[in-house]
Amino acid sequence: MKTVNKDGVWLPGILDNLLFDNKLDVFNNNYETFSIPAVNIIENLTNFVLEIAVPGFQKENFTIEAEEDTLKVSSKTIExxxxxxxxxxxxxxxxxxxxxxxxxxxxxxxxxxxxxAKYENGVLKITLPKLEEKKAFKKMVEIS
Incomplete structure (x- = not known):
């Protein structure tokens, strides 16, 4: 399972850090950062599990859509x-x-x-069960 990368997603954060990183930042009282939540992808024999670090949200803020070969996780907050x-x-x-x-x-x-999906302690956990693998069936056929 791979994340879908979109061009330019990382660029604003890097430019912000390189060009505007003031250690005290005393003049900016509305500091905002560009962030994408961190994710862990775990695989075992029966499923994949996505753990997305999103503290401070409510479960009602999330939308999870699975369509064909893409899983889209998004949040909408009201400031x-x-x-x-x-x-x-x-x-x-x-x-x-x-x-x-x-x-x-x-x-x-x-x-x-x-x-x-389950949201608990600031982590959105999405469980993606795998299809059961078809077991190879072997049978000896007796000739009559």
Whole structure:
């Protein structure tokens, strides 16, 4: 199973770090970073498991679509403006709960109708069961 890479996905984050990385960043009180959640892909005899690190979300924020040979995982968040204390402000704000989309190429051996997902402790866990392999059948035929 492979992730689907789109051109330019990594570029904004790298440019931001190379060109605009100010260690104190005291003048920017609305710091935003370009982020794509990290993923672990685990395979065993019966299934693949995707573990996507997405802390701070609710399960209602996620959409998981499986179509033909692609699995698409996305999130949609609604930003709410917090009431802020006039004496307190952020000098750097890195907690990022922005929208994202990740796509994965599925192998032909996945049972799409049996895919399951669970969101727990900031990790979205998607289980992709494999089709049972056809066992080689061998039979000796007796000649009469």
């Amino acid at each position: 709410t403006k917090e009431e802020t204390d006039t004496e307190t402000r952020y000098t750097r704000r890195e907690f990022n709960y922005s929208n994202f989309e990740r796509s994965f190429t599925l192998p032909e051996t996945i049972k799409i109708e049996d895919i399951q």
